[in-house]
Amino acid sequence: MPSATEQRIIDAAVRLFASQGYDATSVQEIVNAAGITKGALYHYFRSKDDLLFEIYRLLITAQSADMDRIIGLGLSAGETVREILASLVSSTAERVDETAVFVRELHRLGEERMTDFRAERRRYHETFLAVIEKGQADGEFSSQVPADTVVRIALGVVNQLPMWFRPDGPKTPGQLAGEIADFVLAGLR
Amino acid sequence: MPSATEQRIIDAAVRLFASQGYDATSVQEIVNAAGITKGALYHYFRSKDDLLFEIYRLLITAQSADMDRIIGLGLSAGETVREILASLVSSTAERVDETAVFVRELHRLGEERMTDFRAERRRYHETFLAVIEKGQADGEFSSQVPADTVVRIALGVVNQLPMWFRPDGPKTPGQLAGEIADFVLAGLR
DNA sequence: GCCACCCTACCGACCGGTCGGTATGCTCAC
DNA sequence: GTGAGCATACCGACCGGTCGGTAGGGTGGC
Numbered sequence: 001m002p003s004a005t006e007q008r009i010i011d012a013a014v015r016l017f018a019s020q021g022y023d024a025t026s027v028q029e030i031v032n033a034a035g036i037t038k039g040a041l042y043h044y045f046r047s048k049d050d051l052l053f054e055i056y057r058l059l060i061t062a063q064s065a066d067m068d069r070i071i072g073l074g075l076s077a078g079e080t081v082r083e084i085l086a087s088l089v090s091s092t093a094e095r096v097d098e099t100a101v102f103v104r105e106l107h108r109l110g111e112e113r114m115t116d117f118r119a120e121r122r123r124y125h126e127t128f129l130a131v132i133e134k135g136q137a138d139g140e141f142s143s144q145v146p147a148d149t150v151v152r153i154a155l156g157v158v159n160q161l162p163m164w165f166r167p168d169g170p171k172t173p174g175q176l177a178g179e180i181a182d183f184v185l186a187g188l189r
Numbered sequence: 190m191p192s193a194t195e196q197r198i199i200d201a202a203v204r205l206f207a208s209q210g211y212d213a214t215s216v217q218e219i220v221n222a223a224g225i226t227k228g229a230l231y232h233y234f235r236s237k238d239d240l241l242f243e244i245y246r247l248l249i250t251a252q253s254a255d256m257d258r259i260i261g262l263g264l265s266a267g268e269t270v271r272e273i274l275a276s277l278v279s280s281t282a283e284r285v286d287e288t289a290v291f292v293r294e295l296h297r298l299g300e301e302r303m304t305d306f307r308a309e310r311r312r313y314h315e316t317f318l319a320v321i322e323k324g325q326a327d328g329e330f331s332s333q334v335p336a337d338t339v340v341r342i343a344l345g346v347v348n349q350l351p352m353w354f355r356p357d358g359p360k361t362p363g364q365l366a367g368e369i370a371d372f373v374l375a376g377l378r
Numbered sequence: 379g380c381c382a383c384c385c386t387a388c389c390g391a392c393c394g395g396t397c398g399g400t401a402t403g404c405t406c407a408c
Numbered sequence: 409g410t411g412a413g414c415a416t417a418c419c420g421a422c423c424g425g426t427c428g429g430t431a432g433g434g435t436g437g438c
Contacts, residue, residue, distance in 0.1 A: 005413085021296060023212030027398060038399085039415050048398065104293050106352075107210060145372040149365070153372060156349035157342045164341060176338070183334040183342060187376035194387085216424060227425080228389045237424065 006044045008034045010058075013051055018097035018162075022052055022105045052105060053113060059098050060120055066091065067127055077135030078185060084128060085154060085184060086177040092161050093173035100162035125151060132188070141188040154184050195233045197223045199247075202240055207286035207351075211241055211294045241294060242302060248287050249309055255280065256316060266324030267374060273317060274343060274373060275366040281350050282362035289351035314340060321377070330377040343373050 002010070012033035016025040027048055031041050045051045070083045092099050109117055129151050135141035157180060165176070191199070201222035205214040216237055220227050234240045259272045281288050298306055318340050324330035346369060
């Protein structure tokens with residue numbers, strides 16, 4: 001469990017990285033925004049890169065846990081797809097800054113961490129894929145469009161969400177999640 | 190029309206920006222990759238930012254021209270949507286690096302250029318939106334999912350394309366374009 | 379024919395400033 | 409007293425951009 005100071009560093013970093021980008025944000029700006037000093041930051045994080053990676057880790061961990069929980073419910077393919085999308089859209093809408101940083105700065109991951117990340121994403125991807133393929137095999141979904149393309153489309157929208165979603169916009173995360181799920185499921189009939 | 194040297198600068202910059210990010214790429218790296226010197230680069234571009242903006246400009250100009258051309262064909266809503274997606278997916282697949290830079294470094298645009306860009310994107314967005322709304326009004330498309338959400342989904346996939354599309358992958362840009370168009374149109378029935 | 383003049387294209391050493399990171403030491407809870 | 413939790417001062421590397429200069433080709437006056 002992170003200390004209060006650690007949490008403030010992460011919060012400040014996420015906000016700044018999201019609005020300016022990782023490289024354009026100096027460590028000094030982060031510590032100023034967090035109301036601490038460099039000494040404190042380097043007490044908790046080994047490097048600026050480590051701080052970025054910690055943001056990734058928190059996001060990925062939460063998403064994977066959500067996915068596993070939903071799969072565990074044992075719903076039908078259609079209901080599972082709806083639940084996954086609803087949960088993903090909602091959690092992404094609530095953490096737009098984290099997601100924006102994540103999507104934009106992914107390429108900064110070093111070789112080793114990139115490998116780890118790809119493995120985790122692949123697992124996530126294939127879990128989702130399996131749900132759709134099962135739905136297709138059972139005749140619940142149409143097989144007109146390959147399952148992997150459907151997954152790409154569905155996850156693509158979510159990753160792009162930070163580009164246009166605004167918390168003060170006309171639609172609540174819940175509404176949006178419903179509309180997106182409706183559309184994806186309509187495409188699978 | 191850009192000179193050969195200018196073109197080499199742009200090509201090198203696109204490649205480096207795509208693989209490392211804008212800030213992480215130094216001007217020196219660009220000129221080394223292009224086989225020229227800093228003097229030459231600053232002879233053609235006023236700043237590193239200008240170079241980035243030129244990359245955006247080329248991409249946006251081409252996309253808008255494609256869209257206008259397709260609208261001008263006077264096809265049905267369904268055929269228009271298919272044509273727009275096919276052309277967008279294909280051109281994006283052919284210029285993954287440009288698109289990756291574009292999506293990732295958008296936030297670096299200054300105030301004025303950002304305003305210009307938003308106006309152009311809005312125009313693009315609303316042209317696409319109008320096609321879908323017309324299809325819905327004519328009864329060619331279902332109105333179950335709001336047209337703006339459909340547009341968001343469709344354009345979202347395209348922007349995410351650089352994240353996973355590989356030219357040496359199993360699917361050609363044409364196949365992919367077809368599958369994506371199929372799925373979007375299936376969701377609109 | 380030729381030379382003075384100029385212009386575009388380009389070179390590369392250099393500068394002011396910024397940045398990530400470190401070294402050192404204080405302080406206070408246990 | 410001792411280690412976790414910080415603050416402060418500072419370092420060296422690097423970066424975007426500048427600037428004085430050059431190479432070479434075109435052009436017009438004679």
